[in-house]
Amino acid sequence: MKIFPNVGSELAFCRDMYPGFSEIAEDIEDIVRALASDAARLQDDVPIPDDTSFDQDEADERFRLGKPLCPRVRVPRAVWESLVTTAAKGFSRMYPDQGEALTSLAEAMVRRAMDDGEESFALTDEKIDALLSVTPESDAIGPDVTTLFVTLALATAYRMHLHPDLHRLDTAKWGEAHCPICGQGAHYGMLDPDGVRLLECWLCAARWSFPRLCCPHCGLKDHEALGYFTIESLEMCPVYFCSHCSKYIKMFDLREYETEASNLMLHNLATLSCDLVASSEGFASTSKLCWTSMEEEQ
Numbered sequence: 001m002k003i004f005p006n007v008g009s010e011l012a013f014c015r016d017m018y019p020g021f022s023e024i025a026e027d028i029e030d031i032v033r034a035l036a037s038d039a040a041r042l043q044d045d046v047p048i049p050d051d052t053s054f055d056q057d058e059a060d061e062r063f064r065l066g067k068p069l070c071p072r073v074r075v076p077r078a079v080w081e082s083l084v085t086t087a088a089k090g091f092s093r094m095y096p097d098q099g100e101a102l103t104s105l106a107e108a109m110v111r112r113a114m115d116d117g118e119e120s121f122a123l124t125d126e127k128i129d130a131l132l133s134v135t136p137e138s139d140a141i142g143p144d145v146t147t148l149f150v151t152l153a154l155a156t157a158y159r160m161h162l163h164p165d166l167h168r169l170d171t172a173k174w175g176e177a178h179c180p181i182c183g184q185g186a187h188y189g190m191l192d193p194d195g196v197r198l199l200e201c202w203l204c205a206a207r208w209s210f211p212r213l214c215c216p217h218c219g220l221k222d223h224e225a226l227g228y229f230t231i232e233s234l235e236m237c238p239v240y241f242c243s244h245c246s247k248y249i250k251m252f253d254l255r256e257y258e259t260e261a262s263n264l265m266l267h268n269l270a271t272l273s274c275d276l277v278a279s280s281e282g283f284a285s286t287s288k289l290c291w292t293s294m295e296e297e298q
């Protein structure tokens with residue numbers, strides 16, 4: 001599997017679908033492509049461990065029990081340092097005045113991942129939480145930019161280590177709202193041309209189906225508590241919420257499109273305004289990702 005599939009065509013699609021995205025689409029494309037080529041260059045240093053492979057029977061057994069596969073991923077220091085440095089360079093083209101602050105953010109990401117002298121780190125849930133909560137030294141870099149920075153670096157690092165067979169596993173026996181492979185909560189999904197609700201993992205890019213009339217966080221099926229809203233010009237990204245647990249998830253409405261929509265991560269980046277509105281309405285994401293900017297919080 002490519003780390004970020006079909007970047008060019010998916011971005012062109014997103015530019016058409018989500019007005020306003022064009023302004024940053026090029027910068028996003030540069031960052032994503034730079035991370036992908038970094039990953040390709042470093043791939044030889046990253047032997048895919050055997051325990052990241054599962055056969056279908058083994059996987060089904062775990063899926064029936066509601067247990068994600070959670071392959072043990074270990075990221076070498078050289079790989080992580082390279083990815084966060086590449087991300088910092090990419091973001092400094094978007095924020096030319098913040099080059100130094102972005103470099104120090106990259107250094108903070110390395111320190112949070114590993115102690116001095118450690119040559120690799122296990123990409124566990126706890127480590128992901130710790131990296132998502134790094135606060136930049138400079139106020140000029142908001143939490144939303146930090147989230148974008150760290151999610152792109154983490155997604156690259158994680159996907160580099162996955163056995164390619166994992167994405168070919170049938171997930172029909174999986175009935176949970178979190179990811180069947182890595183266990184992270186979903187942040188977005190899509191309604192496909194058949195009206196099926198597919199969730200996609202921000203970290204490992206796995207996809208699985210989940211019932212439409214059910215809250216992905218608390219499992220509530222009460223249609224009075226479940227609803228969605230859209231914001232002007234981003235009608236293709238309805239935000240589904242649950243007023244019982246106050247969580248939201250973005251569902252890209254691709255029912256009218258004959259498209260594979262193979263890279264929903266880019267749709268997510270094109271519709272971050274929806275996250276800001278959801279947050280200002282008092283909803284929190286079903287994932288651990290926070291896109292609230294500093295200004296919004298004040």
Ligand SMILES: [Zn+2]
Nearest residue numbers: 179182201204
């Ligand atoms: Zn995942």
Ligand SMILES: [Zn+2]
Nearest residue numbers: 215218242245
């Ligand atoms: Zn709920």
